[in-house]
Amino acid sequence: MTLGLVSLGCAKNAADLEVRAGRLLAAGWTLSPDPDHCDTLLVNTCAFIASARDEAEREIRRALALKRKGQVGRVVVAGCYPERYPGRAAQFPGVDSWEGVPKRFDCQRVPGLRLSGKAFAYLKIAEGCAHRCAYCAIPAIRGRYRSRPVAAILKEARDFVRTGVKELNVIAQDPMLYGVDLPRAAGRPRTTLVTLLEALDRIRGDFRVRVLYSYPSEITDEFLRWMRTSPRAVRYVDVPLQHTDPAVLKAMARGSAVKATLEAASRIRAAVPGVTIRTTVMTGFPGETAASFRRMLADLKRMRFDHLGVFAYSPEEGTAAAKMKGRPPSNVAEARALKVMAAQQAVWESKAKAMIGETHTALVVAPGVARLESQAPDVDGVVRLDAAASAELVGKFVAVRLTGVRGYDFAAALC
Numbered sequence: 001m002t003l004g005l006v007s008l009g010c011a012k013n014a015a016d017l018e019v020r021a022g023r024l025l026a027a028g029w030t031l032s033p034d035p036d037h038c039d040t041l042l043v044n045t046c047a048f049i050a051s052a053r054d055e056a057e058r059e060i061r062r063a064l065a066l067k068r069k070g071q072v073g074r075v076v077v078a079g080c081y082p083e084r085y086p087g088r089a090a091q092f093p094g095v096d097s098w099e100g101v102p103k104r105f106d107c108q109r110v111p112g113l114r115l116s117g118k119a120f121a122y123l124k125i126a127e128g129c130a131h132r133c134a135y136c137a138i139p140a141i142r143g144r145y146r147s148r149p150v151a152a153i154l155k156e157a158r159d160f161v162r163t164g165v166k167e168l169n170v171i172a173q174d175p176m177l178y179g180v181d182l183p184r185a186a187g188r189p190r191t192t193l194v195t196l197l198e199a200l201d202r203i204r205g206d207f208r209v210r211v212l213y214s215y216p217s218e219i220t221d222e223f224l225r226w227m228r229t230s231p232r233a234v235r236y237v238d239v240p241l242q243h244t245d246p247a248v249l250k251a252m253a254r255g256s257a258v259k260a261t262l263e264a265a266s267r268i269r270a271a272v273p274g275v276t277i278r279t280t281v282m283t284g285f286p287g288e289t290a291a292s293f294r295r296m297l298a299d300l301k302r303m304r305f306d307h308l309g310v311f312a313y314s315p316e317e318g319t320a321a322a323k324m325k326g327r328p329p330s331n332v333a334e335a336r337a338l339k340v341m342a343a344q345q346a347v348w349e350s351k352a353k354a355m356i357g358e359t360h361t362a363l364v365v366a367p368g369v370a371r372l373e374s375q376a377p378d379v380d381g382v383v384r385l386d387a388a389a390s391a392e393l394v395g396k397f398v399a400v401r402l403t404g405v406r407g408y409d410f411a412a413a414l415c
Contacts, residue, residue: 009046045081103224156286173292176218210234217260224271244299245292265303276374278307284333286324
């Protein structure tokens with residue numbers, strides 16, 4: 001039996017698919033080289049925002065069209081879309097199975113499938129979310145915060161390293177809270193993200209550890225110390241601020257993080273010299289005035305993030321923000337988002353230009369493609385190399401000399 005895969009959404013969703021598909025492969029299924037021709041097509045979906053839902057629905061309909069043509073035997077829809085909309089299966093006649101997100105962690109992940117490729121892997125350490133940001137539907141989809149057992153995480157990490165993985169990307173909706181829900185043994189210190197990272201440090205092998213996603217008020221001095229002193233640590237912090245105006249942050253139910261938000265960049269840079277910082281912000285949230293937008297834009301220019309993403313707010317059913325008044329028109333939100341990206345483009349060009357001619361260590365992730373420590377998978381740019389010269393170097397650290405910039409990517413030569 002052949003299995004075809006369609007993976008949508010975030011890295012956390014992809015990690016779930018690796019487990020789900022890995023079980024099938026271990027049971028004797030074969031991964032189809034062409035997902036449009038297989039016995040079962042598994043569509044792993046996202047439902048976070050409207051564009052993600054639209055993409056999920058398009059892929060479901062496309063899968064059903066392939067089934068009607070006889071190219072696909074069965075269609076399985078899994079992930080966040082069925083979880084959020086369990087009753088919508090009837091809108092897609094022909095779907096054979098409608099499955100939500102996993103309800104528990106496996107003590108041991110089934111080996112045999114890594115969607116990220118040879119060089120790096122996603123190490124999922126927790127599920128769900130403890131925050132209730134006014135705009136976000138994730139807690140309703142993924143449930144309460146649940147830390148994965150330490151032993152299971154370390155076993156998976158050792159397996160990854162043993163099979164040649166050079167970069168472990170630690171992921172969760174909020175990695176900084178790791179361990180908050182785990183039982184504390186008498187006489188022993190509480191399990192935290194830092195104690196987990198220190199345990200990862202002790203695994204033998206040539207690899208590095210990158211932590212993705214950090215709520216600004218939860219970044220501890222201990223975490224920054226680990227990043228500054230650990231030989232494994234990638235000096236990279238992804239801290240989604242969402243906004244910087246205190247009134248907007250309060251409306252977002254992120255008011256407790258105002259001080260941490262405004263000081264995030266300076267605090268992190270002071271603690272970890274040479275660190276790369278990424279953020280994400282939102283325009284057009286209910287109550288965002290022209291003045292509050294100008295404040296955010298000025299703050300972003302002051303903080304000079306290395307990488308930045310922005311999206312215009314859209315109301316999500318079931319969230320507190322969907323009922324709020326004072327939402328700027330969509331065209332205003334989009335125009336503000338473009339202004340943010342224009343300002344960030346100037347920051348990026350200045351920073352990138354200063355790096356030309358420098359030599360850096362890069363991880364080759366595919367022929368002709370590598371990543372610096374300052375480039376996280378999927379969300380940042382990459383380093384472009386000669387494909388033929390780097391084909392045999394996939395999964396290895398190499399020295400590269402940066403020779404130019406193309407958009408958000410670097411061009412480089414192997415040293």
